[in-house]
Amino acid sequence: MSEQPRLFEDLSVELFHLIFEYLTPHDLFLAFNNLNQRFTSILAQQPLFIPNNRHMNLNLYFNYLTSIIPNHISQIIYLHLSERRAPHAVDLFLSTVPLEASNWSALKAVTIEDVPFYALEALLDDNSLLSNVHFLSIDIGVDRYHHSEYHIYDFNVVLPVLEYLPELRSLGIRMHTHINDNYSINFNRYCPAMIVHQNLHTLMIHECSKELLVLMLNDAHLSQLYRLHVSLECTHEGLAIEPSCPTPLKLTSVPKLRHINIKIMVGLAWVLAYFEEIQRHSQLEHLKISGHTRFTLNSNFPRVSALKQWLTLNKSKEFTFQMKLLVDATHDATEIRKLVVTEYNKAIGIKKTTYYRSINLNYSASNNTYKNNKDPRVELFDDELINEYVVKMEIMEMDYIDDELLEYLQLIPRWHCLRKIILESDYPYVTEKLGENIPLLLHIAQRAPYFREFYIEANLNLGRILSSNVQLGILLMSQLEIFYFTAKDSNCSLGNLVEIVDILFTHSSASSIVLKQLTLNVDGHPSSWLTIDHLFVHIGKILDRFPALIHFTLFCQHDTESQDNTYNLSKLAPEWYARLLFSRPHLIDSLEYRYKTYSLDIWL
Numbered sequence: 264m265s266e267q268p269r270l271f272e273d274l275s276v277e278l279f280h281l282i283f284e285y286l287t288p289h290d291l292f293l294a295f296n297n298l299n300q301r302f303t304s305i306l307a308q309q310p311l312f313i314p315n316n317r318h319m320n321l322n323l324y325f326n327y328l329t330s331i332i333p334n335h336i337s338q339i340i341y342l343h344l345s346e347r348r349a350p351h352a353v354d355l356f357l358s359t360v361p362l363e364a365s366n367w368s369a370l371k372a373v374t375i376e377d378v379p380f381y382a383l384e385a386l387l388d389d390n391s392l393l394s395n396v397h398f399l400s401i402d403i404g405v406d407r408y409h410h411s412e413y414h415i416y417d418f419n420v421v422l423p424v425l426e427y428l429p430e431l432r433s434l435g436i437r438m439h440t441h442i443n444d445n446y447s448i449n450f451n452r453y454c455p456a457m458i459v460h461q462n463l464h465t466l467m468i469h470e471c472s473k474e475l476l477v478l479m480l481n482d483a484h485l486s487q488l489y490r491l492h493v494s495l496e497c498t499h500e501g502l503a504i505e506p507s508c509p510t511p512l513k514l515t516s517v518p519k520l521r522h523i524n525i526k527i528m529v530g531l532a533w534v535l536a537y538f539e540e541i542q543r544h545s546q547l548e549h550l551k552i553s554g555h556t557r558f559t560l561n562s563n564f565p566r567v568s569a570l571k572q573w574l575t576l577n578k579s580k581e582f583t584f585q586m587k588l589l590v591d592a593t594h595d596a597t598e599i600r601k602l603v604v605t606e607y608n609k610a611i612g613i614k615k616t617t618y619y620r621s622i623n624l625n626y627s628a629s630n631n632t633y634k635n636n637k638d639p640r641v642e643l644f645d646d647e648l649i650n651e652y653v654v655k656m657e658i659m660e661m662d663y664i665d666d667e668l669l670e671y672l673q674l675i676p677r678w679h680c681l682r683k684i685i686l687e688s689d690y691p692y693v694t695e696k697l698g699e700n701i702p703l704l705l706h707i708a709q710r711a712p713y714f715r716e717f718y719i720e721a722n723l724n725l726g727r728i729l730s731s732n733v734q735l736g737i738l739l740m741s742q743l744e745i746f747y748f749t750a751k752d753s754n755c756s757l758g759n760l761v762e763i764v765d766i767l768f769t770h771s772s773a774s775s776i777v778l779k780q781l782t783l784n785v786d787g788h789p790s791s792w793l794t795i796d797h798l799f800v801h802i803g804k805i806l807d808r809f810p811a812l813i814h815f816t817l818f819c820q821h822d823t824e825s826q827d828n829t830y831n832l833s834k835l836a837p838e839w840y841a842r843l844l845f846s847r848p849h850l851i852d853s854l855e856y857r858y859k860t861y862s863l864d865i866w867l
Contacts, residue, residue: 276305283309288331289323310369311335315343316352317376318779320813321853321866324352328359336361340369342392345376347407348780348814349866350857353382362386364394372398377407387427397432397462399424404469405439408857408864416441418454418475421468426458435467440496442472450474457484464519467492473533477509483516494526494554509533511540521547527554531588532563535573543576551585558592558600566603567610574626584626591620651675655683656707658700672703678711688721689751698728705735708742716745723753726763736770744777749784750820756792757785757817761801765808778809784818789830793819798839799846802865806847817863833860 274282283291288311295302313332316324332339346352362385373396375386383401386393393399401424403413413420417440424434450472457478464487466479471493479485520541525534534552541547556564565573574584592600604619611624626632656678686704708714717739719726726748729735739746748760760783768776785792805815819832836858844851855866 272299272301279305280309284312287314288312288335289326292331307338309338310340311338312341313339313343315345315374315376317345317347317349318813321855324349324355328355332360336366337368339367341372342370343374343376344378345374346379346382346409347377347402348816348864350855350864352855352866353378357382357385362388362391364390364392367392367395371396374400374402376400376402377409378403379409380412387423389427393428395430396428397430399428399431399433400435402437403439404437408862410439413438414441416446416449416453417468417471418450418478421471421475421479422455422457425460425463429460429462431460431463433465433467434463435465435492437469440470440472442496446472447474454478459484459486461487463487464489465492466490469494470496472496473509473530477512477537480512481516485517487519488517489519490522491520492524495528495530507533509537512537514540514544514546517541518546522549523547524551525553527552527556527588529556531556532565535565535570539573539576542573545577545579545582547577548579548581549583549585553585553587555589555591558590558596558603560593560596560599562596562599564603567606571610574628575631577628580629582628584624586622586624588622589620590622651678652680653678654680655685656681657685657687658704659687659689669703673706676710678707678714680713681707681711682713683716683718684708684711684714685718686721686725687719688725698725701729701732701735705732705738708735708738714742716747717743718747718749720749720751722751723755723759723763726750726760730763730767733770736767740768740770740776740778742777745780746778747782747784749818750786752786754787754791755785756787757783757797758792758801759787760785761804765804768808776809777811779811780814780816781805781809781812782814782816782818784820786820788821789819793830793832793835795835795838795842798835798863799842802839802843803846806867813867815865815867819861821861831860832858832863836863 283295283305286294291309292306295306297303311331313327316327319327344353344356370392373393375383378386383403385391401420403410403420417438420438421434421436424436425431428434454475463485466485466488468476473495476493476495480488480491523538527534531552535542538547538550542550558564574582590600590604601619604622607622607624684704684707686700719729746764748764750760753759764781764783768778802815802817806812817832836856840856843854850867853867857864
């Protein structure tokens, strides 16, 4: 007699824990809470990952703050806290949720994104929820809403984090470093002493000074460091100045360092000199150098023979090296650039070249080979590689795409990972060729099942051509979750962009629209359009058109700094909000907003 098939509820506890990891906490509790005693017991032991609140609507976020987090706080192992396009989210979190470390006994990983400066200070308190985390990521980059509050140097952010959080194993910080001509003087004067951190094995910093990097790596401050990923910053004037040769990093300072990924703006010779001792002792397994360099008459850029000599210092057969640098030159150094780039191209097997804007090289110690790391068959534009597994693609409207590449793109049956497409146009006039690449855009989008983000930077003429394409409109309505339109050379109003967006999303039923985030960047001067009536009418159209919308952002490209200016979002936004609530009182508990003189963020 055949055995009866097992029921879902008869699976082992261990298997349920694995399955439940794929569900967000609100979906998990909605489906299984109070189902029976066994599931109640399993849920009480389930590790919870609190997802990015930026992807939640406001009501769902309130549910997390008032119910899910307080009732299951000891089960939470990951927390993502963001104010990116989510006005006042951190204030709500700090005022609602208990912050003491004793409540967060399971918390091991946290992502903090675009939070106010005071909030980061509160979260770094001695007894806060971050006290015992092992993995921390902080994003306060230059393109974030609160970045202007961080008028401090890189060492004022990185060193306190390392000091206050001794249990960290991995730290990633994305910030904007204020590098100026006085930075070195201020670093020596104001940089605090660095503590020895006993646990950190991975460090990632976007925009870091060479001074801070040297301080952290020297003197065994990070003796457990295994993986380093850093982008070095310098002043604009410093792009043409080679930094002085450093004292090499001692092997005893970073005995476990194996992987380095470093992005430079200048100073390849500095990087090679600084890491020479650990290279000589065959410690590194992988080194990647990317970024930019500028040739001058006094350039100290390593020639091929010098780089080969440095690479072969490492006797390990496991060592690999990648270098991808964009290069330019001052007017008097163009011949030097051509000479050096030609020399590197010959080393990787390119005998002839007319392209002197990049150096790309791969080296593998296992077979002592040097090769080009670019595939010219799939190079869409100067430095962007296109293949069927790309996540992001940029298409320049009015750019000629040769027949060989066009055939290659059209033969790809499926773009497996493509999520984001950027369409740009620099042409301000209507011509027969305007919109010529839109069929290619549609062809690619139809074969990209994970296409969710569409960014347009163009004038209204291209926008109108796009909005008239019915096939594209139907596809966007059913797939698109994030849509940006940045107007160029149009002198347009918010109403002009709303009209284009409205038409583009009218090619199917409203119930099929899944758009969650809309950003419109208006290039018309505010004096030509910015009034309370204009905001009220056209933001109202957006709210009516997109029922699933979570975030709307309006940017004015003309920043009116004067607080007394009539055409100023800081002055008009509160009046617009009062009028909106009067006409739509149901939004009083389901809408948060914030504003600057040139921007308005709405969270629904």
